[in-house]
Amino acid sequence: MGRSIRIILITATALALLFAIAGVATADDQSGGSAPVVTMDPNGSATGGASDLSPSAQGNSLTLKSLADEVGHNRVAAGIIWLMVGFALVFFMQAGFALLETGFTRAKNAVHTMGMNMVIFFIGVIGWFLVGFPLMFGGMGHLTTLGGIVNLDGMLEVAKGWGIIGTKGFAGSGIYDAGVLGFFLFQLVFMDTAATIPTGAMTERFKWSAFVIYGFFISMILYPLFGNWVWGGGWLSQLGANLGLGNGYLDFAGSTVVHAMGGFVALAGAIVLGARIGKFNKDGSPNAIPGHHIPMAVLGTLFLAFGWIGFNGASTLTGADFRLTVIIANTFLACAFGGVTAMFLMWKAFGKPDISMTCNGALAGLVAITAPCAFVAPWAACLIGLVAGALVIGGVLFVERVLKVDDPVGAVAVHGFAGLWGVSALGLFADGTYGAGDNGVTHAVTGLFYGNAGQFAAQAIGAVTVVIVALGGGYVFFKVLDMIMGIRVSSEEEIQGLDLPQMGTLAYPDFSGSAPDWVTPHPSGLGAPPGKTVPAIASISMDEGTGA
Amino acid sequence: MKKIEAIIRHIKLDDVKTALDGIGIRGMTVTDVKGAGKQKGYTEQWRGSKLTVFLNPKLELKIIVPDDMVAKVIETIAQTARTGEIGDGKIFVSGVEEAVAIRTGASGNDAL
Numbered sequence: 001m002g003r004s005i006r007i008i009l010i011t012a013t014a015l016a017l018l019f020a021i022a023g024v025a026t027a028d029d030q031s032g033g034s035a036p037v038v039t040m041d042p043n044g045s046a047t048g049g050a051s052d053l054s055p056s057a058q059g060n061s062l063t064l065k066s067l068a069d070e071v072g073h074n075r076v077a078a079g080i081i082w083l084m085v086g087f088a089l090v091f092f093m094q095a096g097f098a099l100l101e102t103g104f105t106r107a108k109n110a111v112h113t114m115g116m117n118m119v120i121f122f123i124g125v126i127g128w129f130l131v132g133f134p135l136m137f138g139g140m141g142h143l144t145t146l147g148g149i150v151n152l153d154g155m156l157e158v159a160k161g162w163g164i165i166g167t168k169g170f171a172g173s174g175i176y177d178a179g180v181l182g183f184f185l186f187q188l189v190f191m192d193t194a195a196t197i198p199t200g201a202m203t204e205r206f207k208w209s210a211f212v213i214y215g216f217f218i219s220m221i222l223y224p225l226f227g228n229w230v231w232g233g234g235w236l237s238q239l240g241a242n243l244g245l246g247n248g249y250l251d252f253a254g255s256t257v258v259h260a261m262g263g264f265v266a267l268a269g270a271i272v273l274g275a276r277i278g279k280f281n282k283d284g285s286p287n288a289i290p291g292h293h294i295p296m297a298v299l300g301t302l303f304l305a306f307g308w309i310g311f312n313g314a315s316t317l318t319g320a321d322f323r324l325t326v327i328i329a330n331t332f333l334a335c336a337f338g339g340v341t342a343m344f345l346m347w348k349a350f351g352k353p354d355i356s357m358t359c360n361g362a363l364a365g366l367v368a369i370t371a372p373c374a375f376v377a378p379w380a381a382c383l384i385g386l387v388a389g390a391l392v393i394g395g396v397l398f399v400e401r402v403l404k405v406d407d408p409v410g411a412v413a414v415h416g417f418a419g420l421w422g423v424s425a426l427g428l429f430a431d432g433t434y435g436a437g438d439n440g441v442t443h444a445v446t447g448l449f450y451g452n453a454g455q456f457a458a459q460a461i462g463a464v465t466v467v468i469v470a471l472g473g474g475y476v477f478f479k480v481l482d483m484i485m486g487i488r489v490s491s492e493e494e495i496q497g498l499d500l501p502q503m504g505t506l507a508y509p510d511f512s513g514s515a516p517d518w519v520t521p522h523p524s525g526l527g528a529p530p531g532k533t534v535p536a537i538a539s540i541s542m543d544e545g546t547g548a
Numbered sequence: 549m550k551k552i553e554a555i556i557r558h559i560k561l562d563d564v565k566t567a568l569d570g571i572g573i574r575g576m577t578v579t580d581v582k583g584a585g586k587q588k589g590y591t592e593q594w595r596g597s598k599l600t601v602f603l604n605p606k607l608e609l610k611i612i613v614p615d616d617m618v619a620k621v622i623e624t625i626a627q628t629a630r631t632g633e634i635g636d637g638k639i640f641v642s643g644v645e646e647a648v649a650i651r652t653g654a655s656g657n658d659a660l
Contacts, residue, residue: 288597350596357595396595410595 076179079145079318083186086314089307090189094121094196096303101200103297104356104409106289108497109204110507116199116206120215124192127219130171132191133184136224138166140233145318146179155233161242163234165225186314187231190258191223193311197262198474200409202269204276205494208502210487214269217477223261226469230257236465239458240441246427246455248439249462252327253315255371255422256466263416264467267405268474273488275406277495286400289408294355301359305335308366312373323374323434330373331366334385338365341389349393357393360410364392364418371419372426375445380429387425388418416470420463427459549644549657550618554609555583555637556629561607567628568611571620575660577610587635606637612644614657 041047051058054073057066098117102110124132139155142148152175154168169175175184195218199206229236230251240248251257280286291297313328342361346354365385372384395413399405405412428447435445446452481487488494493501500506556564561578568576582603589602613621622639630636649659 286597288592288594288599290592290594290599346596350593352593354593354595393596400595 075318075320076145076147078320080179080182082314082319082324083146083182083317086310087182087185087189089310089314090186090193091307093189093193093304093307093311094118096300096307097193097196097200099296099300099303100359101203101300101409103293103295103300104200104291105203106497107292107508108499110292110499111503111505112206112208112498113199113203114507115208115503116203116211117196119212120196120199121192123212123215124195124219125188127216128184128188128191131220132224133175133187134169135166135221136191136227136232137183137187138168138170138232139163139228140166140231143179143183143317145316145320146183148179150175150177150180152180158235161238163228163232163238165234166228166232183317186317190254190311191219191227194223194254194258194262194265195219197259197411197415198266198269201266201407201411202273203408204498205273205488206269207485207487207489208498210481210485213481213485214477214487218265222265222469222473222477225473226261226466227257229465230462236458236462237439239461240439240454244454245458245461246452247435247441247443247445247458249423249458249465250375250426250430250435250438250445250455251371251423251462252374252426253312253370255367255369255419255426256462258419259367259370259415259422260419260463260466261470263412263414263419264470265474266407266411267399267416268471269478269487270405270407270412272475272478272482275404276408277491279406280404284404291356291408297356297359301362304363305332305366308335308370312370316374326378327373330376330378330381331369333378333381334365334369334373334388335362336365337382337385338362338368338389338392341365341386342393345390345393357396357410360392360396360414361389363414364388364395367415367418368422368425371422372429375426375430375434375447377429377431377433380425380431384422384425384429388421391417391421420467423459423463424456427456430455549612549647549660550615551642551644552609552611552613552618552621552625553640553642554611554625554629555581555585555606555639556609556625557631557635557637558605558607560629560631561609563628564609564625567624568621571617571624573611573613573617573621573624575611579608579610581606581608585635585638604635612647612660614660 038046053062053067053070055061057070094117098114101117102113105113134154138152140152142151152166152168154166155163156165156167157163169180175181195215198214198218199211202211224232228234230249231237236249238248239245276289278287279289308331309328312331313324316324316327339358339362342364343353343355343358346352346357365388368384368388368391369381373381376384392410392413395417396407396410399407399410399412407413426445426447428449430445430447430450430452432444432446432450432452436443438445446455448456478487489498489502554564565576568574582605584603587604589600589604592599592601609625611621618641622641625639646655647657647659648655652659
């Protein structure tokens with residue numbers, strides 16, 4: 001053993017010496033030559049030049065046209081690369097949501113909650129490819145930052161200039177194109193962000209089969225519908241061109257298109273499902289049902305903030321738009337102000353700097369800045385985050401203690417309320433330095449405090465619309481689905497935890513808290529036999545609170 | 549032979565074990581337990597709501613000793629596990645009919 005190591009060491013030393021000598025010899029050759037031929041470029045300053053143009057632009061082929069083609073190609077390269085970086089970052093938010101939601105809920109439902117956050121992504125991809133993307137973007141025209149070769153020209157309009165739904169690209173037809181598929185991917189992860197938000201508010205009692213149908217519904221119909229009106233060239237985006245209301249309804253990266261959509265569908269789902277067993281007492285007062293893994297939730301929050309670099313920063317749709325650094329700076333200012341505000345308020349109000357609410361505060365800051373991040377100055381981003389951090393605490397307590405709706409992770413307050421605040425803040429604080437030409441209006445985006453009340457009016461119309469579509473559409477969908485197949489698990493399954501009866505497996509089989517000890521194997525292998533009596537809730541609450 | 553069951557605080561396990569070692573007691577079974585006595589539970593906060601947990605986590609030591617060691621073991625545990633605050637724990641003693649060492653087949657006091 002020792003002998004073979006010695007041999008390897010000696011061989012390695014000999015090889016290193018050989019390379020060193022060879023290197024010195026090469027250097028000598030260079031100094032001896034008359035023309036300074038660069039064979040290596042350690043500091044990178046000589047890398048990239050005329051000789052790196054594509055063959056069609058070299059030698060005799062080098063004309064102004066071929067050079068311009070080359071520059072244009074590189075401009076689109078900046079778009080496509082930045083968009084794919086953004087796609088990767090936003091995709092990773094799926095992991096953030098999975099950790100956040102699972103950490104905030106109980107160990108006995110961990111497989112079910114984590115599973116929803118993964119499977120919603122796959123369902124979403126299918127729904128988005130078949131129907132969702134075409135409905136949302138099938139009529140948006142040419143994608144200028146991505147080459148713009150394909151004309152997405154299928155728009156259903158109720159009147160000239162008032163589009164309501166796209167019609168081109170079903171199941172990928174007519175969009176087999178490098179630029180459009182890049183855009184398809186980037187928009188896909190936004191849709192899946194919206195789709196995964198309601199699972200947090202509906203977790204610990206949502207029947208899996210109903211969840212699967214919901215996944216297709218939101219990715220194929222509800223999300224693309226409102227999305228078309230804002231981002232796909234639909235009627236809300238044309239409020240400026242048609243009615244002179246600022247630049248039309250604007251939501252830069254999705255405070256409402258993504259977050260309020262998810263947040264209000266979450267509210268609809270939580271209302272139709274009803275509260276978890278044991279959440280509210282007979283007199284309506286709420287009980288605490290703490291999450292089982294706060295470190296997991298904190299990690300999820302950090303993953304989400306990380307993903308937001310792409311969520312907001314890459315929504316420029318091109319890396320050649322240097323406003324993206326302002327956008328990312330605004331994003332993190334709002335995140336920080338939201339988190340710190342929530343921490344101090346909880347500390348003051350309840351005596352401890354509640355970390356679960358600090359997570360929600362930081363996320364609310366991120367959600368709120370998502371719409372205005374491109375149009376406001378950094379000081380405004382700080383203020384927007386600060387208000388969001390306070391809003392989320394009021395929102396969580398309002399949903400729980402006034403609406404009496406059980407939202408285990410605070411999705412309604414974080415995504416719904418902060419999302420509405422975000423688009424409103426755009427209408428107030430947009431300072432007229434960016435966005436000239438947005439939605440076909442030539443002037444830059446300017447808010448109420450900078451003299452354009454029309455923009456604020458457009459924002460108000462959009463905010464009301466998203467509540468109607470998400471809350472109304474979501475409520476009708478869940479209500480109908482509930483009548484057809486039932487969307488809630490049985491109370492036996494809920495008390496036992498959804499993991500064994502719904503999913504067939506426990507998250508932490510060796511951890512005594514993950515299932516109540518009265519769970520006995522059934523001949524089917526799946527938990528307690530049907531009709532088995534379960535202990536009263538009173539005895540369950542005697543437990544540590546983490547497990548049962 | 550007697551069985552001594554001592555409910556103690558987690559932080560006292562090392563002290564108790566070292567002290568028992570000092571009087572020649574090496575065998576014991578230690579279990580994580582939850583229970584309630586005079587000590588009240590603790591209160592957690594979750595998003596502004598309070599949650600009281602009635603049961604406190606403790607350790608249970610199970611030690612089987614020859615009759616003539618009982619007083620000594622009880623005294624040792626009581627001294628080393630004491631902090632003087634509510635929640636120090638309890639010691640229970642009961643009789644044991646028989647003990648067998650599985651490897652050697654020894655029984656009675658020889659099995660301990």
